[in-house]
Amino acid sequence: MVDASRDEAQLAVRLYNDPSEIRSFEGFVVHMHLAWLYLLHAELTRDQVDFRYWRTHGRTRRIERIDGEPKRWDLATCVRHHWPDGDSPVRANLEFFIALRNKIEHRYAREQQALSAAVGGQSQALLLNYEEELTNSFGVSSSLATRLRFPVFIGSFTDEGERTLRRLRAQLPVQLRTFLAAYDAGLDESVARDPRYDFRLRVLQELAPKDPDALAVQFTRYDDLTEEQRASVEAIGRKGYVVVREQKRSVVGHGLLKPTEAAKAVQDGIPFFFSTALFTKAWKKLRVRPPVGDPHPERTDDKYCLYDERHADYGYTQAYIAKLVRECRSEAGFRALVETAPKDKVSGEWVGPPPLSATPPWRRTRPPEAGADVRHSA
Incomplete structure (x- = not known):
């Protein structure tokens, strides 16, 4: 599908x-x-x-x-x-x-x-x-x-192309x-101003010497600009031109979360407490990454987890957080995944039967069956 x-x-x-x-x-x-x-x-x-x-x-x-x-x-x-x-x-x-x-x-x-x-x-x-x-x-x-690559086109890159497009819209x-x-x-x-509803670009031709590592088209988010840069871009936009200010930045592991951050993100999306220990149980159960000490730490499920060779640790994706939230938002799903009872975030009480470790030792012994011969030793 x-x-x-x-x-x-x-x-x-x-x-x-x-x-x-x-x-x-x-x-x-x-x-x-x-x-x-x-x-x-x-x-x-x-x-x-x-x-x-x-x-x-x-x-x-x-x-x-x-x-x-x-x-x-x-x-x-x-x-x-x-x-x-x-x-x-x-x-x-x-x-x-x-x-x-x-x-x-x-x-x-x-x-x-x-x-x-x-x-x-x-x-x-x-x-x-x-x-x-x-x-x-x-x-x-x-x-x-x-x-899908950025197409080669003329469009509003020329004055005549811009006038033609404006005439088309009027028709x-x-x-x-x-x-x-x-x-x-x-x-x-x-909503109307949100780029997820209506995405608009302002393109600026770059005159700097060509960087062999740079792409022909690079996108800079409006939110990443300074107030002065935003004012300049908006001023140019009001004149009817299409403009973008290019910035170079390279981010390794962008969007990936560390275990503590990932566990908190899961907890924020479900009604139960979710610790890093439970997060560890989850990746072991789902096998999204190799165990500690594995000779091939890079063999992860790349939808959910990626190995950072430089730092010898792992980063977890937003898709994995979404999966854990789906699995753990119900009591039954929580128990099935991490094999323990969930604790309510608001009351702090166990939801359903508590785990064995939470039961006092003197209450763990099963009561004798009716008619059984019960003897006590000194």
Whole structure:
């Protein structure tokens, strides 16, 4: 399911970047819709969630079927299940494209270019959100980063290209312009400005000598700029140019957590205490890394854990934290994974029967059976 999802995403981007395709933008929307659907279905399958539709007939519940096959959740239902918070910018972006697909499918063929220019920021956010969800859920080895490269294009890099794009946007039919304006107006301001809903870039040509270790295109987050740099970028942006200020930085182990940090992150996501000792029990049970002293410490499950040869220690991924939170959020799951009773974070009391080590020695002896001959020694 994950492979099928990635194939759909790659096809969507290939269509988007192909100027010879008449319905390229419609193809992008449809295939990204399928990519997201297959990805969320894969997560639901992995988490053993029943995502079939059921129909009630009196006191009987039956699975809805289409041509004999169970009918499964559509993308809108999956999105509401995965992001119950209605103010999630990722959810807002997905619901925007679900609604847009219903409007543009098999219509507006002549406005494909104008529409792609008008919602280019949302389209980029749709793809970046997909990449983040994919790697968080199924590991960095599933990333599309090496397959989808920054395209070679003109666009707004020339004055005439910018004027052409602006003219295209002005040619959108009234119904589409009304839909776009109404959807944005219905969003909270924090969601509308969030790059996970609408991703926009400001690109600045770099004039410095070429660095052999640098990439042709490097991304700098707005939040990483100083106040002075932000003011400069915003001032240029108001003039209608597209600008980015490039910075060089290299981070080893970015996003990886040490055991203490990882255990705290798990505890923050579940209703029980979760110590580093329990964290150790978990990685041993799940075999995400070799035991201490193993001659091959690098043989980890790279979705969840990576070995740092320089420091001879391990870093744990956000995907692993998410997995432990899923496993340990219930009492039964907690006991199954770490083989001990959980303690409530609020009351500090054991949840369910306490572990044997928490029972006083004089209470551990099983009471004699009825009628047994009980003798006491001196």
